[in-house]
Amino acid sequence: MRFMMIVKATKDSEAGVMPSMELVQAMGKYNEEMVKAGVLLAGEGLQASSQGARVHFARGGKTSVVDGPFAETKELIAGFWLIEVKSKEEAVAWALRCPAPHGPDQDTHIEIRKVFESADFGPEVEAQEKALRDEIGKTSFKS
Amino acid sequence: MVAVTETHRGIESVWRIESARLIAGLARITRDIGLAEDLAQDALIAALEQWPHEGVPRNPGAWLMTTAKRRALDRLRRDKVADRSHAEIGRDLQAQQMAPPDVDRALDDDIGDDLLRLIFTACHPVLSSEARVALSLRLLGGLTTEEIARAYLVPEATIAQRIVRAKRTLAEKKIPFEVPRAEELAERLASVLGVIYLIFNEGYSATAGDDWLRPELCEDALRLGRILAELMPKEAEVHGLVALMEIQASRTAARVGPSGEPILLMDQNRARWDQMLIRRGLAALERAGRLGGARGPYALQAAIAACHARARTPGETDWAQIAGLYGVLSEVTPSPVVELNRAMAVGMAFGPAAGLSVADALAASGSLEGYHRLPSVRAELLFQLGRLAEARDEFERAASLTRNAREREMLLDRARQIS
Numbered sequence: 407m408r409f410m411m412i413v414k415a416t417k418d419s420e421a422g423v424m425p426s427m428e429l430v431q432a433m434g435k436y437n438e439e440m441v442k443a444g445v446l447l448a449g450e451g452l453q454a455s456s457q458g459a460r461v462h463f464a465r466g467g468k469t470s471v472v473d474g475p476f477a478e479t480k481e482l483i484a485g486f487w488l489i490e491v492k493s494k495e496e497a498v499a500w501a502l503r504c505p506a507p508h509g510p511d512q513d514t515h516i517e518i519r520k521v522f523e524s525a526d527f528g529p530e531v532e533a534q535e536k537a538l539r540d541e542i543g544k545t546s547f548k549s
Numbered sequence: 550m551v552a553v554t555e556t557h558r559g560i561e562s563v564w565r566i567e568s569a570r571l572i573a574g575l576a577r578i579t580r581d582i583g584l585a586e587d588l589a590q591d592a593l594i595a596a597l598e599q600w601p602h603e604g605v606p607r608n609p610g611a612w613l614m615t616t617a618k619r620r621a622l623d624r625l626r627r628d629k630v631a632d633r634s635h636a637e638i639g640r641d642l643q644a645q646q647m648a649p650p651d652v653d654r655a656l657d658d659d660i661g662d663d664l665l666r667l668i669f670t671a672c673h674p675v676l677s678s679e680a681r682v683a684l685s686l687r688l689l690g691g692l693t694t695e696e697i698a699r700a701y702l703v704p705e706a707t708i709a710q711r712i713v714r715a716k717r718t719l720a721e722k723k724i725p726f727e728v729p730r731a732e733e734l735a736e737r738l739a740s741v742l743g744v745i746y747l748i749f750n751e752g753y754s755a756t757a758g759d760d761w762l763r764p765e766l767c768e769d770a771l772r773l774g775r776i777l778a779e780l781m782p783k784e785a786e787v788h789g790l791v792a793l794m795e796i797q798a799s800r801t802a803a804r805v806g807p808s809g810e811p812i813l814l815m816d817q818n819r820a821r822w823d824q825m826l827i828r829r830g831l832a833a834l835e836r837a838g839r840l841g842g843a844r845g846p847y848a849l850q851a852a853i854a855a856c857h858a859r860a861r862t863p864g865e866t867d868w869a870q871i872a873g874l875y876g877v878l879s880e881v882t883p884s885p886v887v888e889l890n891r892a893m894a895v896g897m898a899f900g901p902a903a904g905l906s907v908a909d910a911l912a913a914s915g916s917l918e919g920y921h922r923l924p925s926v927r928a929e930l931l932f933q934l935g936r937l938a939e940a941r942d943e944f945e946r947a948a949s950l951t952r953n954a955r956e957r958e959m960l961l962d963r964a965r966q967i968s
Binding site: 441443445447448490493496498499500502523524 | 556558559561562563565566605661765768771772773774775776779780801802821825829
């Protein structure tokens with residue numbers, strides 16, 4: 407099963423303060439550990455929200471675009487990893503091994519969220535797809 | 550120290566992360582996989598007792614290793630037999646105890662080497678295929694005996710016995726705990742890759758309604774493959790196998806219909822293919838290619854899978870390239886099944902007459918007698934050529950040869966549509 411580990415933003419990460427050399431190296435080693443353990447699927451750092459934008463969807467269908475930065479630092483994310491492990495506890499175990507994401511002097515957290523798998527979706531979606539498939543011609547190839 | 554109250558499940562997760570390396574390091578010291586596993590289990594028990602009170606150590610691997618070594622020394626002292634090898638092991642352990650705590654890259658490499666030794670030993674050709682699978686899943690995958698049993702739909706006692714016997718065989722035959730020498734490496738590596746792919750295929754063949762541990766075997770195999778790719782980054786076929794597994798796994802969500810019926814590749818909803826796994830597979834394939842391994846059997850199969858993966862719709866499939874790849878695969882690992890797949894691909898790329906001539910040569914050789922896919926492929930090609938009576942006959946013949954009820958129905962359906 408897959409989990410996303412989300413690193414939350416801090417005032418410094420929002421201010422574009424670069425991580426220390428030590429932290430960069432420690433993070434590099436941590437990423438390498440996860441690759442060597444065969445659990446890391448993907449991972450990226452995200453630039454400060456000042457480089458980003460938001461698309462608002464108002465009730466009734468109206469959309470609007472707002473450029474960053476955004477004020478609620480605590481709600482913003484700074485990066486993520488996608489890992490494949492056997493349980494939530496294992497995802498937690500990996501998160502615990504992470505060096506403090508913004509260095510030892512910052513208060514922050516890594517949020518762990520389980521990724522939906524196709525089996526989690528109901529049979530209605532499947533039925534729609536079967537109808538689509540029945541329209542497509544068949545060829546006898548092994549899947 | 551991380552002062553967190555750990556549940557047993559939390560500690561078992563740490564165990565799953567650490568156990569292979571722990572057992573590997575202990576196996577190098579004790580030269581006995583069975584003893585290494587026992588000592589590792591002792592360390593786990595100690596962790597289950599102490600970590601709930603003291604918190605999980607910042608470096609759980611080091612804690613477990615130190616604890617296991619301490620237990621090993623205790624055991625050896627208790628052992629009244631004045632065995633020279635035991636004395637040596639004891640000295641070895643004491644020397645290890647004095648080594649500085651491991652943060653070093655050098656030590657990390659040692660542990661990597663040990664893990665490699667464990668992988669090669671668990672997959673040793675002296676063991677039966679089933680034994681290699683069970684031992685690998687247990688020692689490398691961290692699965693419990695019960696989990697392995699459920700995944701393979703056999704009683705737990707069967708797996709337990711299989712593992713006990715495997716360890717005994719390794720001890721009796723005095724199989725050395727080492728990475729094979731250069732001359733043997735290719736063959737031994739093929740054995741390891743074979744075990745991993747066997748596990749993957751067991752998971753891949755799981756049907757809806759099976760215990761969820763069965764399809765999870767694909768993840769277990771992928772994880773082992775990825776680990777091996779990092780331990781042996783210069784071995785092209787390892788990357789080839791990983792590429793093949795990543796791409797095949799990418800289709801998981803698309804392969805099964807709402808009633809659990811299998812959906813053929815050409816009929817799958819490609820929007821449900823996992824693009825991240827495809828990307829990873831293509832990257833692994835590229836690594837294999839850069840290492841000069843494009844003609845390895847796994848790399849070739851991965852390249853064929855990649856052709857399908859790159860096609861956004863069935864119509865965009867590069868059949869000519871697939872036909873060519875099957876041609877190379879035919880040279881590298883000649884097999885009538887490969888040739889049959891080539892016949893199909895040639896048919897798609899160059900027209901049914903071309904495909905049929907390949908299939909007819911195969912039929913003439915008699916090598917696929919009794920295999921339902923040969924008549925089924927011929928039937929398809931004959932149908933496309935307008936030779937309807939012959940096509941119908943072949944569909945019926947294929948139906949009579951297959952043992953799969955669903956498949957039989959499908960083939961009989963095709964035959965009926967023609968009449």
